[in-house]
Amino acid sequence: MPCPALPDGFDLTDPDLLHHRVPLPEFAELRRTEPVRRIPQPHGLAGFADTGYWAVTRHADVKYVSTHPELFSSSLNTAIIRFNEHIERDAIDAQRLILLNMDPPEHTRVRQIVQRGFTPRSIRALEDRLRARAEAIVAAARAGSGPFDFVTEVACELPLQAIAELIGVPQEDRSKIFDWSNRMIAYDDPEYAITQEVGARSAAEIIAYAMNMAAERKRCPAHDIVTTLVAAEDEGNLNSDEFGFFVLMLAVAGNETTRNAITHGMHAFLTHPDQWDLFKRERPSTTAEEIVRWATPVNAFQRTAAQDTELGGVPIRKGDRVGLFYASANHDPEVFTDPDAFDITRDPNPHLGFGGGGPHYCLGKSLAVLEIDLIFGAIADAMPGLRLAGNPRRLRSAWINGVKELRVVAG
Ligand code: HEM
Secondary structure, X not given: OOOOOOOOOOOOOOHHHHHHOOOHHHHHHHHXXXXXXXXXXXXXXXXXXXXXXXXXXXXXXXXXXXXXXXXXXXXXXXXXXXXXXXXXXXXXXHHHHOHHHOOOOHHHHHHHHHHHHHOHHHHHHHHHHHHHHHHHHHHHHHXXXXXXXXXXXXXXXXXXXXXXXXXXXXXXXXXXXXXXXXXXXXXXXXXXXOOHHHHHHHHHXXXXXXXXXXXXXXXXXXXXXXXXXXXXXXXXXXXXHHXXXXXXXXXXXXXXXXXXXXHHHHHHHHHOHHHHHHHHHHOOOOHHHHHHHHHOOEOEEEEEEOOOEEEOOEEEOOOOEEEEEHHXXXXXXXXXXXXXXXXXXXXXXXOOOOOOOOOOOOOOHHHHHHHHHHHHHHHHHHXXXXXXXXXXXEOOOOOEOOEEEOEEEOO
């Protein structure tokens, strides 16, 4: 049955929609009346424009698609097609080299390699250094007088520093990675005046930078993750191209997402003072998961049907695009009690903010959870009386649920 409250041209990937708010009422309407809805002429997410897509909004269906890669392929792009299209590199099929866009068995091979950099041990090894960094970031923000922008001064910093720590980017090069990754993600927002070509060039620059790093470690191995991933030229390691694209992925996947989780989390705390008080008193270990559910930094990814199939009783044809709306799944009342409440003690919390649990499930989840715990711990210690000094300014983007600016005052 068509969804009566939503007009014909309604499109969940319209960047103007996310620019102003997360479309929670529309999600609720779709989940209730048309949980797999055809959007014939979208104007948002790249890759959908030519073909239209199916908007999938229920938790169970998003999970089903994510856990059936044989039916729903990632290989015709999941999210970052616009950069790929513009990277002119003759010898390389760029899409194939991005982990998010691979299917098994290729995905399984590469994932097994890159996972070595994300073992619980390697993340734990970062903890003390990241705690010190979180404290330093908060102290620097605290030192200024008057209102400041929480996004640039706090939320952006730790994710960037964490990735740089993880892959061993020298201190002096960190801002390069930061600028490149910002430019790649922000092209839908006119305030940044970034063209697709600039985004693509930034992607190419990150890749070249990382490939240089890989080549250097091959010449001169060190005790770090880059060496672990690239040192030996055999099937059990990444070649320089693969490493370049992996770093490109990390720069986007690890930066923008965690930054927005932290910013939305701060905003949620400051607009739910009971939860902020609870956090300051008890620091529940369930906090970071609830922030990611509540914030859902990645609004949607897509898949392509690999064969004729069906979803929620709706026939899907081979080649059809399917949009997985994590932000909707995370507010599905079939799964979450009182889904629109921000409750940092929520447990269990089977949210899909890190993906629907299939082979592409977020590789950096433990690192992201650690970063969120550390930064809010540092803020609660050093700025317990932080206050809002303005409304969040949202990013105009089709797939990142982002905040550009959040003015706050220390206290
Ligand atoms: C994949 C979200 C932080 C690295 C994903 C996916 C989502 C996601 C939704 C896709 C899952 C799927 O298709 O099933 C998030 C959120 C984060 C976060 C919300 C922060 C709050 C990070 C961090 C890193 C990272 C810190 C690394 C430093 C990756 C990688 C993949 C991925 C490499 C691709 C995995 C694959 O294709 O096998 N993430 N992520 N993410 N994420 Fe994250």
